[in-house]
Amino acid sequence: MKRQDGFAPIGAYAALGDGRTVALVAADGSIDFMSLPDLHSPGTFAALLDPDGGGRFVLAPTAKFDVERRYVDRTNVLETTYTTKDGVARVTEALTLQDGGLVPWVELARRVEGLAGEVELAWSVEPRFDWGRAQTTIERRRGCMVASGAGIKLGIHAWAAGDPVVEDATVRGTMVARGGERVLLALCATHDEPIPVPSRDDVESRLDQTIDVWRRWLDEWEYDGPWSDEVARSALALKLLVHAPNGAIVAAPTTSLPERIGGDKNYDYRYMWVRDASYTIDAFIRLGLPEQVHESFCCLLRAARSTAPDLRPFYTVEGNVAQRRDELPLRGYRDSRPVRYGNAAASQLQLGTWGDLLETTSLYVGHGNALDSGTATMLSECLDRVAIAWQDADSGIWELDDARHYTSSKIGIWMAFDRALELVEKGELPSDHAGHWRRQRQAVQAFVEERCWSEEAGAYVEFAGADSLDAAVLRGARMGWPRVAPERFARTIDTVRERLDAGGGLLYRTSRERDHEGAFLACSFWLVSALARTGREDEAAELFDDLLEYRNDVGLLSEEIDPSSG
Structure with a gap:
């Protein structure tokens, strides 16, 4: 080294x-x-x-x-x-x-x-x-x-x-x-x-x-599938991000590592993002770790309840609204400044957050658990709130300053209503607003199909009316969008894979940012998921194996990779 x-x-x-x-x-x-x-x-x-x-x-x-x-x-x-x-x-x-x-x-x-x-x-x-x-x-x-x-x-x-x-x-x-x-x-x-x-x-x-x-x-888990050693290392890495005193899950243990060397997109990620926590809870559910799932899910609900019916993109480890935002007198990683302590994105509107919370709730219930009446009421109020808010522009998953009608956010809202209706059918959410939620799900679906699809691009684009692409749209496979428009989503997979290609199985986040930063490894794994969930398992497995080559000597992966050096 x-x-x-x-x-x-x-x-x-x-x-x-x-x-x-x-x-x-x-x-x-x-x-x-x-x-x-x-x-x-x-x-x-x-x-x-x-x-x-x-x-x-x-x-x-x-x-x-x-x-x-x-x-x-x-x-x-x-x-x-x-x-x-x-x-x-x-x-x-x-x-x-x-x-x-x-x-x-x-x-x-x-x-x-x-x-x-x-x-x-x-x-x-x-x-x-x-x-x-x-x-x-x-x-x-x-x-x-x-x-x-x-x-x-x-x-x-x-x-x-x-x-x-x-x-x-x-x-x-x-x-x-x-x-x-x-x-x-x-x-x-x-x-x-x-x-x-x-x-x-x-x-x-x-x-x-x-x-x-x-x-x-690790002996508690129930995974018996392929790549068991790699899954074990991933589970152990995720466990490092769980705050043991209360089950909060942080997005990362570090602050201010830059998206581009010398750039200023250097943020503090030592917070409980609703999205990241939801993904991690999903992983723990699939690994058969019910105690960890319950603890972390309840921690997430407590945080959400503190601001409901509105949701913040993230909360502090204690479950409070993040307030602190300092710039520190440090050089920054390879002189990338500023170095930040705290994160200003706490006040952003990120519509997909509601979908992440409802998806996690659905998975929690789907594995034999039940909601209490207070949680059911809180989630219903959130859904009524988002029935109004979804028509607003938001900052999207990438927390951008320019508010737009981001496609991935709208699909996330669709998922919120979709999972809510599933929970109504299971008797876990009250049914008195189900008709309203069903109409809102249809309205969001129509918005995405009419305003976020580009026949010229052959894909769902980054935001309504855009010609740029966003790899975050691939998350739609996990959300269930292929059952809405299977042919369009299949075309989107191929178009995103081609136009955001960074070589070696890597993808850039968006076509607008591809010349200004490295490849985001999460995007490549979203592609793996999209391929697998649309019947292209062999392609997914091959890409997954390719991506494992980017691990370091102890089996860890970074968020970003420089495509020129790997």
């Missing part, structure tokens, strides 16, 4: 998590991003966004090395093997869990084992609290170093890892890993609480327990 101006490639990162926060670990042993105490908190390590002032936790050989990484089988515990000319050492690391679930504090453990010869490693803990805006103080307390700032207390524990030295608000040390020997580093973080001082044996035990906890979680 080679850094550029201090920045690691996005594909060089692995992720650790415990259900409260996520740490991103580069292949060179540097933890470049972690927010404390929760994943939506300010960053304590943010070298991902500013290699000079963001802070990091580094553990790596001092000599030139080769590196191999993998997740311990069926876990989110990372194993990195370093080979130098003098020896081989292995680092096993995780945000720890215990048999009962969460540890009372956030604990990051990094265990070094000498496998052969001798390997000298250097380590440094450089916390920069509140994105570097708070002063960092370090003192020795009860046998360990404690870094403090912005209400965070970070205990820095080192066993057989050399004598720690404090310099420039950084704790450093050097160690030698010899064959058969173990060294252990751990960070223990609290917020406005006393400072835990665990024993080495307790940290070692929790690191081992963490492996068992992840495997037991």
Whole structure:
């Protein structure tokens, strides 16, 4: 792995998590991003966004090395093997869990084992609290170093890892890993609480327990289909985005990674998007994880209830309306600015959000669950609200500033009414407004067919009256649109695939943006879904296999890919 101006490639990162926060670990042993105490908190390590002032936790050989990484089988515990000319050492690391679930504090453990010869490693803990805006103080307390700032207390524990030295608000040390020997580093973080001082044996035990906890979680699932290893890794990655205290599902654990290097489309995605949460709940339903489904669905409903009958595109992890919007004094990933803390899109109208919520409700009920009367009333009020709102222009799935009658949004509204009528038939929603909802479903369908179809383009276009295309229309396959207009949707699949093609199975988001950003990998997987749901399973499977080649060394995928480099 080679850094550029201090920045690691996005594909060089692995992720650790415990259900409260996520740490991103580069292949060179540097933890470049972690927010404390929760994943939506300010960053304590943010070298991902500013290699000079963001802070990091580094553990790596001092000599030139080769590196191999993998997740311990069926876990989110990372194993990195370093080979130098003098020896081989292995680092096993995780945000720890215990048999009962969460540890009372956030604990990051990094265990070094000498496998052969001798390997000298250097380590440094450089916390920069509140994105570097708070002063960092370090003192020795009860046998360990404690870094403090912005209400965070970070205990820095080192066993057989050399004598720690404090310099420039950084704790450093050097160690030698010899064959058969173990060294252990751990960070223990609290917020406005006393400072835990665990024993080495307790940290070692929790690191081992963490492996068992992840495997037991996977043992609960019921998937028995193709690509089982890939599905398991995907499920484990999704689980990292679930906030364990309440089941909230965030869209991403990071902020301000750019859509284009040097561009300004750099946003904070550490929020509970209704759409993204709905997709994740759908995945958990299909994997047979009913407890997780119930917890996350109820969390989503609580958030929706706080603004009903209106829906916001996203909510905070606590289920509130997002308010905070700051720009941070950081360089930005590869100098892409601004760096944002908070997201201004919370006030946007995104009509498809209602469809996502009703689709998730339908899936929840379809797997043997039932709605309470309060939820049924709230959803009915939302449907009556959207019966009026659907005729307005919105910002669409891509959260654009120019409000339009986006086709994907209208199909999402159609899905909301369609799933509502299914729920009425099952006795889960009151029937007194069913006739109105049925008429609205027909009106939305007519709008899409009359104003969003272009015979010249041979496809459903990006928005009413446009000639541009939008890969988000492919989501219509999941929503059920092929049963409305099977021939038109089949033509749309082929046209989008041809005109938004970025090579190698990749797609651009829209034809308007294709010259200004990379390919969005989600669009390619929507194409896989559209092919599979319209009877083209062989094409879908072939494309799916092609897309798996874009995984990094630990099996993770990025949101965007540069088509020129892959």
